[in-house]
Amino acid sequence: MKLLLLHLLIFITVFGYNQTTIAVYAPAYKGKYALLNTSEDLVSFKSKKIDKQYIDSTGYFSFNLTTEKALKTYIEIGSTSAFLYLDPNTPKYKVYFPAEETSGQKASNNSVELLFDSLPKNDLNTLILELNYRIDDFLFGDSLKMQSVILQDDSFKDSINSFKKVLIKEYGPIKKKFFHEYIKYSIAGLEQLYIGGGMINNKIYLFEMYLNNHPILYENDAYMDFFQQNFDGFFQSNIGLYDRIKHAINNFSSAEKLDEVLVNSPFLKKDSIRELATIINLYHGYYKKSFNQANIISILEQISKKTKIREHQLIIKNLFSQINLLKKGTEAPEITLITTDLDTVSISDFKGKYVYIQFFATWSQTALQELKIMEDMQSKYKKYIQFISISLDEDEDEFIKFKKEHPNYKWHFAHYKGENEILLNYDISSVPNYVLIDEEGNIEEAQAMSPAPNYPRPSIDKTFFYIKKEKEPKNNRTVGGKEN
Numbered sequence: 001m002k003l004l005l006l007h008l009l010i011f012i013t014v015f016g017y018n019q020t021t022i023a024v025y026a027p028a029y030k031g032k033y034a035l036l037n038t039s040e041d042l043v044s045f046k047s048k049k050i051d052k053q054y055i056d057s058t059g060y061f062s063f064n065l066t067t068e069k070a071l072k073t074y075i076e077i078g079s080t081s082a083f084l085y086l087d088p089n090t091p092k093y094k095v096y097f098p099a100e101e102t103s104g105q106k107a108s109n110n111s112v113e114l115l116f117d118s119l120p121k122n123d124l125n126t127l128i129l130e131l132n133y134r135i136d137d138f139l140f141g142d143s144l145k146m147q148s149v150i151l152q153d154d155s156f157k158d159s160i161n162s163f164k165k166v167l168i169k170e171y172g173p174i175k176k177k178f179f180h181e182y183i184k185y186s187i188a189g190l191e192q193l194y195i196g197g198g199m200i201n202n203k204i205y206l207f208e209m210y211l212n213n214h215p216i217l218y219e220n221d222a223y224m225d226f227f228q229q230n231f232d233g234f235f236q237s238n239i240g241l242y243d244r245i246k247h248a249i250n251n252f253s254s255a256e257k258l259d260e261v262l263v264n265s266p267f268l269k270k271d272s273i274r275e276l277a278t279i280i281n282l283y284h285g286y287y288k289k290s291f292n293q294a295n296i297i298s299i300l301e302q303i304s305k306k307t308k309i310r311e312h313q314l315i316i317k318n319l320f321s322q323i324n325l326l327k328k329g330t331e332a333p334e335i336t337l338i339t340t341d342l343d344t345v346s347i348s349d350f351k352g353k354y355v356y357i358q359f360f361a362t363w364s365q366t367a368l369q370e371l372k373i374m375e376d377m378q379s380k381y382k383k384y385i386q387f388i389s390i391s392l393d394e395d396e397d398e399f400i401k402f403k404k405e406h407p408n409y410k411w412h413f414a415h416y417k418g419e420n421e422i423l424l425n426y427d428i429s430s431v432p433n434y435v436l437i438d439e440e441g442n443i444e445e446a447q448a449m450s451p452a453p454n455y456p457r458p459s460i461d462k463t464f465f466y467i468k469k470e471k472e473p474k475n476n477r478t479v480g481g482k483e484n
Contacts, residue, residue, distance in 0.1 A: 184222075378411050
């Protein structure tokens with residue numbers, strides 16, 4: 001019996017999943033690291049690493065993984081990313097990852113489109129790209145169509161119905177569940193544009209057609225986009241329930257009281273839909289002045305403990321990570337770097353001292369000027385503060401050349417080596433950027449003050465002065481005024 005079970009497990013392991021290779025040519029990124037990521041959920045979009053590879057001197061690298069189902073992934077190299085849908089029926093992708101023309105002037109959020117070599121006709125990427133081109137052409141290919149949208153003419157609704165028939169004829173024979181769901185909720189997004197029959201009537205129609213009595217598709221981006229658009233701002237826009245919603249949050253801090261209010265909405269009768277819509281609106285409400293932030297955190301914790309839906313627990317966990325990202329007193333994300341002196345240093349190596357991290361690039365004149373000020377600060381405060389400068393230059397050779405030209409900068413310098421995780425963990429979108437970490441390795445200040453004053457913010461020098469003053473031995477004096 002044990003042998004039979006072992007063979008069954010081997011069969012499931014080998015044959016239950018499909019092997020997929022993503023062969024990538026990225027000549028503009030030689031010597032950097034590439035990440036293959038996905039989103040843990042499609043509400044928080046917290047990044048989850050699948051694989052990491054070094055790009056060799058030829059510019060080639062590949063990811064090898066097993067796939068059970070369709071999955072949207074992102075190839076990320078430094079500050080630049082491109083998305084790729086993994087189709088379990090496509091064993092190998094061959095792609096070209098182009099350089100981003102503006103990536104040299106941005107620290108993150110650069111995007112490019114992959115160029116595919118011999119992509120199968122029925123691959124998910126082929127189908128979704130083609131569908132999106134069709135939708136763009138439907139909306140923008142005819143000026144009269146846009147006019148009918150603006151005027152909310154009934155002809156637009158007729159056009160959508162005709163477009164549906166075209167898509168059914170074209171894609172009906174294709175046996176890909178993820179793709180058909182993607183089509184369905186892309187069309188739902190189009191139908192949201194038409195409110196000719198009245199906003200409430202259209203909302204009821206969309207809810208009954210696409211949400212009520214339908215499963216929640218947590219892993220389909222078209223579905224989740226539609227769901228969030230449908231319930232976006234529900235707390236604030238629901239005039240009949242808003243005061244009661246606000247009261248349940250601000251006065252009771254109770255998930256149960258809030259649920260008693262929301263269940264009165266005809267769109268929130270179903271438990272799973274109501275709970276997901278509640279989570280999303282609580283998160284958005286956290287950043288609104290009208291709601292008590294501590295109470296929103298408490299209610300989300302109550303939902304997380306009570307819910308039986310695993311996806312909702314994960315979403316709440318990830319939303320908490322976003323809310324607490326780089327908050328004062330939270331543990332600083334670890335960074336391990338190889339310096340220009342070929343030493344390996346980590347943030348955790350410097351516990352017992354404050355750490356001041358500068359994210360910079362040699363093309364930033366502001367950063368270069370502030371490095372000159374940091375030289376003086378380092379000489380004054382190095383006993384109590386560890387200075388680290390991390391280069392985000394796309395071309396590492398530019399950084400190496402710069403450092404050789406400035407041997408007078410005596411603190412730790414390192415290149416980030418295209419480690420996109422560093423940018424994500426420290427929420428770096430521009431340079432220069434500064435972070436101050438306390439003696440225990442916790443965030444003292446993210447988006448910390450810079451070496452130079454930047455009105456209305458003063459220089460970080462004042463903070464360093466008080467750190468030094470607190471740490472310096474205090475002189476004790478006798479009654480006569482003489483030092484002991």
